[in-house]
Amino acid sequence: MIEQFWTHCVEALKKEIPAQQIKLWIDPLSIVEFDEDQARLVMAAPNRFKLDWVVNNYGGRFNQMASDYFGCDMAIEWQVASKTTPASPMRQTPQPGKTSSESVSPKLESIRQEEIAASVYERSRLNKDLCFSNFVSGRANQLARAAAEQVANNPGVSYNPLFLYGGVGLGKTHLIHSIGNKLLERNPQASIRYIHAEQYVSDVVKAYQKKAFEEFKRSYYSLDLLLIDDIQFFAGKSRTQEEFFYAFEQLIAAKKQIIITSDTYPKEIQGIEDRLISRFNSGLTVAIEPPELEMRVAILLKKAEQQQVKFGEDVAFFVAKHMRSNVRELEGALRRIMAFASFHNKTVTMDLVREALRDMISVHHGQVSVESIQKTVADYYKIKVADMFSKRRQANIVLPRQVAMYLAKELTDKSYVEIGELFGGRDHTTVLHAVNKISEMRNQSAELNHALHVLDQTLKG
Numbered sequence: 001m002i003e004q005f006w007t008h009c010v011e012a013l014k015k016e017i018p019a020q021q022i023k024l025w026i027d028p029l030s031i032v033e034f035d036e037d038q039a040r041l042v043m044a045a046p047n048r049f050k051l052d053w054v055v056n057n058y059g060g061r062f063n064q065m066a067s068d069y070f071g072c073d074m075a076i077e078w079q080v081a082s083k084t085t086p087a088s089p090m091r092q093t094p095q096p097g098k099t100s101s102e103s104v105s106p107k108l109e110s111i112r113q114e115e116i117a118a119s120v121y122e123r124s125r126l127n128k129d130l131c132f133s134n135f136v137s138g139r140a141n142q143l144a145r146a147a148a149e150q151v152a153n154n155p156g157v158s159y160n161p162l163f164l165y166g167g168v169g170l171g172k173t174h175l176i177h178s179i180g181n182k183l184l185e186r187n188p189q190a191s192i193r194y195i196h197a198e199q200y201v202s203d204v205v206k207a208y209q210k211k212a213f214e215e216f217k218r219s220y221y222s223l224d225l226l227l228i229d230d231i232q233f234f235a236g237k238s239r240t241q242e243e244f245f246y247a248f249e250q251l252i253a254a255k256k257q258i259i260i261t262s263d264t265y266p267k268e269i270q271g272i273e274d275r276l277i278s279r280f281n282s283g284l285t286v287a288i289e290p291p292e293l294e295m296r297v298a299i300l301l302k303k304a305e306q307q308q309v310k311f312g313e314d315v316a317f318f319v320a321k322h323m324r325s326n327v328r329e330l331e332g333a334l335r336r337i338m339a340f341a342s343f344h345n346k347t348v349t350m351d352l353v354r355e356a357l358r359d360m361i362s363v364h365h366g367q368v369s370v371e372s373i374q375k376t377v378a379d380y381y382k383i384k385v386a387d388m389f390s391k392r393r394q395a396n397i398v399l400p401r402q403v404a405m406y407l408a409k410e411l412t413d414k415s416y417v418e419i420g421e422l423f424g425g426r427d428h429t430t431v432l433h434a435v436n437k438i439s440e441m442r443n444q445s446a447e448l449n450h451a452l453h454v455l456d457q458t459l460k461g
């Protein structure tokens with residue numbers, strides 16, 4: 001009966017919603033419990049996001065379909081649970097005369113398996129929503145992604161450790177969760193842990209206070225994959241670094257995979273022991289750069305599609321042109337546009353976007369940020385953005401860095417001291433020297449003058 005009811009619902013909804021939405025929202029649903037006597041039905045969606053969406057948009061419709069079908073008012077309860085087959089409920093209320101083990105034991109087994117899988121997930125601290133399938137690739141991250149996929153397929157074999165670095169909000173955390181999720185999908189028994197470096201520091205402190213280092217060590221030494229995010233937070237924490245050093249040695253020797261992220265490349269991280277830095281460098285080190293325009297557009301379109309928002313390419317280009325620094329900023333702009341559209345009950349048009357992002361755009365327009373100067377100049381000279389903060393002194397890096405400092409002084413109202421800070425904590429005299437040097441060179445070199453002109457135009461949009 002419940003199978004027919006489910007088929008009836010899907011058929012009815014197919015007449016009301018496009019096939020793509022059926023696939024996205026309705027197919028993943030399942031009926032986990034059906035109690036005809038109590039007129040009660042328990043339905044499940046695979047995650048909280050889908051559950052909220054379905055309940056908000058189709059909760060009433062399901063109530064109506066159930067009441068019509070069963071000829072009485074049915075109470076539908078919703079919960080988050082992974083899908084079995086929609087047509088066969090995981091739990092059916094036992095009929096009188098049957099023992100519960102007779103009617104449900106294979107189902108119970110499957111529930112138990114799912115509970116085990118859920119607890120493995122919980123222990124791994126992975127976020128299921130951060131996976132390769134929703135990670136947009138482009139020139140800025142394609143090497144990092146390729147390395148990440150390689151490691152997810154052959155952990156402990158190819159690049160160990162894998163060290164990913166790049167500025168804020170560029171997708172490092174997303175990528176390493178994707179590796180963990182992929183590995184867990186291929187091997188549900190794998191012992192995986194994602195940890196932010198700050199949390200690791202605080203776990204070391206706790207282990208120290210409770211004199212529980214043995215347990216702490218055991219919990220790390222037994223991992224198959226350790227994902228440690230934002231390692232720059234280890235700076236100056238010598239006890240943490242010592243513990244991590246032992247864990248690192250142990251895991252690498254046992255061919256277990258380690259993946260590390262940081263805001264800069266190993267040699268540039270301040271306050272970390274040399275023996276750790278050299279180990280960070282012993283596998284593969286890859287940068288994630290800020291996304292270029294086309295990639296920012298692709299990211300916006302993908303995120304809009306995920307949220308079921310109609311978003312034209314012209315609008316996406318407009319937003320991407322104004323939000324240059326990182327993906328988190330793009331997501332913020334998209335959230336704002338969606339909130340604005342839903343609040344005013346309007347569709348997303350160019351005018352609406354201009355209105356929604358008015359403050360953000362005027363800030364970006366009126367005054368270019370130092371971050372976007374660094375990115376634009378690095379792109380122009382084809383060097384890494386990280387070199388804007390590095391101490392490297394090769395001529396092909398020094399000139400672009402000085403150009404960026406010069407433009408920062410020209411196009412923002414930041415002081416020499418502030419600009420020095422934003423270029424990897426340099427002294428204000430270094431900035432002053434760069435500004436003077438570039439203004440002099442500009443008068444003599446037509447090529448440099450042209451470059452500055454192009455950069456100026458690009459930055460002012």
Ligand SMILES: Nc1ncnc2c1ncn2[C@@H]1O[C@H](COP(=O)(O)OP(=O)(O)OP(=O)(O)O)[C@@H](O)[C@H]1O
Pocket residue numbers: 130134135136137141166167168169170171172173174175230263299327328331
């Ligand atoms: N290429 C991408 N495709 C889709 N989403 C992305 C991409 N890059 C980043 N994001 C999204 O942007 C947001 C910020 O990314 P993430 O947290 O991974 O950045 P991060 O580099 O770890 O930054 P931080 O150094 O601040 O921790 C996340 O919501 C992430 O899902």
